[in-house]
Amino acid sequence: MSPSFDADLAAARAKYMRRNREALEQASLLLPDALDACPKDFSLEYPTRELIRSASGWTLPWVDFYDPHWVSDTKRFGCVIHHESNVCGIALGRLMAGSVYIEMIEGNPDVRHPFKGYVLDTVELVALIYAQLNAVSELRLIDPVQGAMTHYLNRGYQMASGSPRYCWKKVW
Structure with a gap:
């Protein structure tokens, strides 16, 4: 690879990482008002x-x-x-084809974690902000867990046909 390609790639990575961190920061400020039962001493962090x-030891790889x-x-x-010393939820995905893909x-799995029932709400808030920062208008949940489909549909997602399976939702 050429030095200019490497520099362009590094600049693009830095730009999207910065936007992701900005979305996490903005969501951290909004979350206490957005969730009725938002625990204190939480943080939203960039995955390391x-x-x-x-x-x-969780279900997904x-x-x-x-x-x-x-x-x-x-x-x-x-x-x-993250809450105190516990990871309560994780989401990983990418920006692709005009959508924020949430792939995992x-x-x-500890039913006593303080974000039980609020992981999707929290991730969705971060993803909405990230979508806005990147001027994309759709969220996609890739290969959604079958047992959670009713929950996703009740949240305004629609099931798409095709492979891989996904639910989608226009956000603006």
């Missing part, structure tokens, strides 16, 4: 290898997806919901 490894697949994507999107989303 260390945070992703803390979810290694977080470590396998994160490294090298997600970290190599220029337009990656991510959100880690999961709440901590």
Whole structure:
């Protein structure tokens, strides 16, 4: 690769990472008003290898997806919901084809975590802000968990046909 290509790629990665962090920061400010039961002392963080490894016992293959697949994507999107010393939820995805793709989303399997029932709300708020910062108008949940379909449909998502399966929602 040429030096100018490498520089352009690095600049693009930095731009989208900066926008993702800005979305996390804005959502952190809005979340206490958006969720009735928002716990205090929470943080929304950009995914790191260390945070992703803390979810290694969860249902989804977080470590396998994160490294090298997600970290190599220029337009990656991510959100880690953190409360005190616990990771409560994670979402990873990317910006693609006029949409924010949320390719993996999961709440901590410990039913006592304080964001139980609010992981999708929280990730969706971050994704909405990220979509706005990048001038895209749609959210997509890629390969949604079958048991959560009713919840997604009640939230205004529509099921699309095709492969991979996904739910989508116009956001503006």
